[in-house]
Structures are given as C-alpha cells and as structure tokens.
Amino acid sequence: MVEADRFHTARPKTWCPGCGNHQILEVLKETLARLDYHPHQVLLVSGIGQAAKTSQYIRTNTFNVLHGRTLPVATGAKLVNPRLKVLALGGDGDGYAEGGNHIIHAARRNVEVTYMIHNNQIYGLTKGQLSPTTDLGSPTTSYHTPSSTRPLNPLRFLLGIGASFVARGFAGSREQLGDILEKALKHRGFACIDILQPCVVFNRVNTSKWYRERVYDVNEEGHSPDDLAGAFRLAGEWGERIGTGIFYAEERETLNDALLGRDAPPLVERKPEPRDVAPLMKEYL
C-alpha cells in the first residue's frame, strides 16, 4: 500500500481557507494511495479554473489544458497508453459550459476516464460569474439582478447522454466521497462524479452549511445503481433534499475496447504495420 504522501507536492496552495477544493484534493490523494497507485501510473488532465489548479498540487503526471478541453486530451492519452489511469478534472464551467460538447461524446463513446467535476455553481477563478449550474435567483457578479436562467441538472444530463457511471459527492463528506471515487476509479468506462464544492467567497447561497443540511446518501436509502429510472427520479431532487452517492453504473464496451481490443499495449510497444499505399495513390493519379 502506498502512502498519500507519495502524491504530495510542496507547492503552496492559493485556494481560500475553507474552499471545498482542499478537501477534494486530499480525498483524491488518499484514494489513489488506497488503491495502491504510484504517481507514474496516473495522468491527471485538468482544465482552467480554481478546481483545475488541483493538478499543480498533486504529484502525478499532469496535463493542464485549455479551458473545457480536458476530455479530448484524456481520451487521446488513454488510447495511446491504455496502462495509464487517466483522470480529468475541472469546474462546472469548464465541464458543463466550455467543455459541454466534449462530455456528450466522451459519454457516448464510453471513454476510460474518471471525470471529477468540482461543482461550486459559479465561475470561481474569474470572480463569481453565472455558470450553467447556478441556482435560479442566486446573485452572481454577471448581472445586477439575480440569475434568471434555469440551471442545468448535471446528473440528469449525464444520465441522459449515456455516461456509464454517474455519481454525486459532497466535498464535506470525505469518507463517502472517497468511497465513490474508489468505485469510479475501478469502473471500466466513463465515470463522472459531480462534486458539490462550496466556494466561500462567491457563492453565499450554496454554502457548506446549506449543503450539509440537505445531502443524504441515496444508496443508504436503498437506491441500486442499476436502476436507471430510479436514478432519473432521484436526480430531479434539488431543494430540501439532495441525493449523493452512486446513481448509475453499467459495464459496457469502452472506446479502447472498440478501437484496440481489451488490454492493448501502449503505442510504443505496438508493432508498426506498414501498408503499401501505392495502389491507393494510383487511384488518384
């Protein structure tokens, strides 16, 4: 078993005290250690934003990409080196706005990537603008008036586009988040965790206390992850009660399986298969 310290970096964190990103980072390091990963076996692809800074504070292979572009890079990396454990990570803006198109195709193709969306319901790094998950009526720095647009329901979206593992965690429920992450990392396919992450500066509505008063574990209350209809129903809850846990999980063919077969070696170990292109070229002469 490796120690969580193995993933430690000395770089000082620039997140505010009380930011949910601190807890998520610690859970990530602990869970990777519990599953006996070593830093060189893991690739963390992050976007842009406060959440995306996570890649600077953990000792793994990292790739800090353009805003919203984690999933194409993560998909490519997993195809090139199927032995890597590939994670993608970013905020709700990064995932559901700028990267909203990529998530659809990652789900459809069932890429072998664990995707952590730190959902603080605002754009944090750029100082509190409206994001796709901002609650109706919440004040933001985008407008003088509270948000008047209907938010995206992330879990219903993920279930609808066919993600093969859909879960919700809360940064303040560390043990449960670790359990969810462990199962997501073991899942062969696109494993998405929407993580409720308090932003103590720009989101004064959905505070730690607000979440804590509402979250409950859907699995402890009997929900089974193979129940898709039940998952849709529970994902509709947002108010007095907010479900967390594993909403849905299914095993099915992944993009790696379809393109390379199971257990394909990394590109560097694959034998080149030279083909004679002369007949093809002749067709165009």
Ligand SMILES: Cc1ncc(C[n+]2csc(CCOP(=O)(O)OP(=O)(O)O)c2C)c(N)n1
């Ligand atoms: C293509 C592009 N658009 C906009 C920006 C500016 N930008 C940087 S971070 C950010 C918001 C990040 O919000 P989110 O993804 O929710 O992450 P958080 O900071 O809340 O963790 C924006 C709009 C950018 N860097 N690139």
Ligand code: SF4
């Ligand atoms: S502004 Fe919000 S998201 Fe950014 S570090 Fe502070 S608490 Fe975290």
